[in-house]
Amino acid sequence: MTKKAVLLLSGGLDSATVFAIAKAHGYEIYALSFRYGQRHAIELEAASHVAKALGAKEHKIAEIDLRLFGGSALTANIDVPKHNAVSEIGEGIPVTYVPARNTIFLSFALAWAEVLGAFDIFIGVNALDYSGYPDCRPEFIEAFEVMANKATAYAIDAKQRISIHTPLINMSKAQIIRKGLELGVDYDLTISCYDPTSDGKPCGKCDSCLLRAMGFHENKIIDVAN
Amino acid sequence: MTKKAVLLLSGGLDSATVFAIAKAHGYEIYALSFRYGQRHAIELEAASHVAKALGAKEHKIAEIDLRLFGGSALTANIDVPKHNAVSEIGEGIPVTYVPARNTIFLSFALAWAEVLGAFDIFIGVNALDYSGYPDCRPEFIEAFEVMANKATAYAIDAKQRISIHTPLINMSKAQIIRKGLELGVDYDLTISCYDPTSDGKPCGKCDSCLLRAMGFHENKIIDVAN
Numbered sequence: 001m002t003k004k005a006v007l008l009l010s011g012g013l014d015s016a017t018v019f020a021i022a023k024a025h026g027y028e029i030y031a032l033s034f035r036y037g038q039r040h041a042i043e044l045e046a047a048s049h050v051a052k053a054l055g056a057k058e059h060k061i062a063e064i065d066l067r068l069f070g071g072s073a074l075t076a077n078i079d080v081p082k083h084n085a086v087s088e089i090g091e092g093i094p095v096t097y098v099p100a101r102n103t104i105f106l107s108f109a110l111a112w113a114e115v116l117g118a119f120d121i122f123i124g125v126n127a128l129d130y131s132g133y134p135d136c137r138p139e140f141i142e143a144f145e146v147m148a149n150k151a152t153a154y155a156i157d158a159k160q161r162i163s164i165h166t167p168l169i170n171m172s173k174a175q176i177i178r179k180g181l182e183l184g185v186d187y188d189l190t191i192s193c194y195d196p197t198s199d200g201k202p203c204g205k206c207d208s209c210l211l212r213a214m215g216f217h218e219n220k221i222i223d224v225a226n
Numbered sequence: 227m228t229k230k231a232v233l234l235l236s237g238g239l240d241s242a243t244v245f246a247i248a249k250a251h252g253y254e255i256y257a258l259s260f261r262y263g264q265r266h267a268i269e270l271e272a273a274s275h276v277a278k279a280l281g282a283k284e285h286k287i288a289e290i291d292l293r294l295f296g297g298s299a300l301t302a303n304i305d306v307p308k309h310n311a312v313s314e315i316g317e318g319i320p321v322t323y324v325p326a327r328n329t330i331f332l333s334f335a336l337a338w339a340e341v342l343g344a345f346d347i348f349i350g351v352n353a354l355d356y357s358g359y360p361d362c363r364p365e366f367i368e369a370f371e372v373m374a375n376k377a378t379a380y381a382i383d384a385k386q387r388i389s390i391h392t393p394l395i396n397m398s399k400a401q402i403i404r405k406g407l408e409l410g411v412d413y414d415l416t417i418s419c420y421d422p423t424s425d426g427k428p429c430g431k432c433d434s435c436l437l438r439a440m441g442f443h444e445n446k447i448i449d450v451a452n
Contacts, residue, residue: 068288099378103374111295111330114297140373152329
């Protein structure tokens with residue numbers, strides 16, 4: 001029997017790679033994206049293309065407007081920081097951090113997983129070449145997994161453990177790209193930029209664009225999409 | 227300095243009582259309600275009345291349509307069970323359970339708490355006279371609290387612990403009502419029914435109506451609202 005998995009799909013390169021990895025492990029993928037008031041909502045088009053290209057069983061987009069709370073450069077009127085190189089990316093937690101975003105995303109994934117009877121949830125968090133977000137760290141994921149197993153009726157009834165899978169957590173951006181290319185991911189479908197232009201072109205200078213560029217550069221590959 | 231707290235406010239009697247308790251402890255209340263596709267959306271009007279009557283500093287209603295996933299009598303086309311007495315309420319987890327609902331609600335509360343810099347979150351869960359929901363149990367709340375402290379930048383930066391307060395967790399429905407009356411809660415503003423009529427009247431036979439009736443009866447008080 002094919003195992004069902006819920007996968008958080010952003011339209012960026014990390015979650016596309018996780019998709020390919022989960023698929024290679026034989027999971028049937030239920031992809032979940034969010035329109036959360038992000039300034040880079042164009043990533044949702046990319047998510048749809050990735051879901052289609054990689055063969056999602058279903059792709060849902062949840063509407064949750066986090067502009068209700070603000071508090072981030074991605075959901076409020078705060079400028080996204082721009083740099084010329086990865087080495088210029090500041091220390092500490094950047095203003096692109098969205099309060100409790102991964103907690104909210106994983107909670108929705110958990111709700112869908114329970115309705116589907118799926119015990120596996122995949123998320124593309126990464127604790128190496130990342131932006132310093134607290135909710136990308138392994139200790140957060142572990143604590144969420146413990147909580148998820150106490151939160152839901154199906155985990156208690158089935159006596160089966162819910163797992164939050166983070167296959168990228170210890171990979172560099174270059175390793176992630178290499179892995180995805182091996183598995184046939186078409187990165188041209190993805191977009192990583194936090195602050196794209198009005199016609200959907202990446203800015204090339206936000207943290208996310210710079211980390212992506214570094215990953216492609218280290219693999220000596222030209223990034224057509226970004 | 228007044229301490230800020232985020233409070234999950236449903237429009238029912240439990241969360242109104244929690245509001246009064248938190249206020250009595252000196253907290254400034256930021257009340258959060260959800261339009262989640264529930265069939266009893268009339269509870270949001272009740273929530274607004276309670277927020278006003280008890281003096282919320284702010285009241286936000288988040289729009290998160292959980293009909294996207296379904297899987298519950300409250301968000302899908304499944305009948306709400308009706309009974310004639312509390313003793314008839316079935317064993318096990320009822321179909322009114324909404325998968326991961328409190329996880330999602332608390333995640334949103336956490337997001338707002340982080341933006342506000344509030345370290346206290348109040349929720350009216352109750353493990354005695356309740357409907358058997360897994361996400362109303364103390365072990366779930368404790369696991370959520372642990373997770374919340376690993377999920378957010380402000381808890382890490384401030385080295386201050388986020389607390390999830392559940393003042394009703396070990397109280398019977400009758401005790402909750404007695405406490406609320408002592409603190410001046412006007413229960414006529416609240417509605418507890420899972421399946422109200424089209425003109426907003428409680429059905430009187432769902433688990434929530436029956437538990438409420440029992441609580442008023444044990445206090446020898448007439449419930450005008452339900």
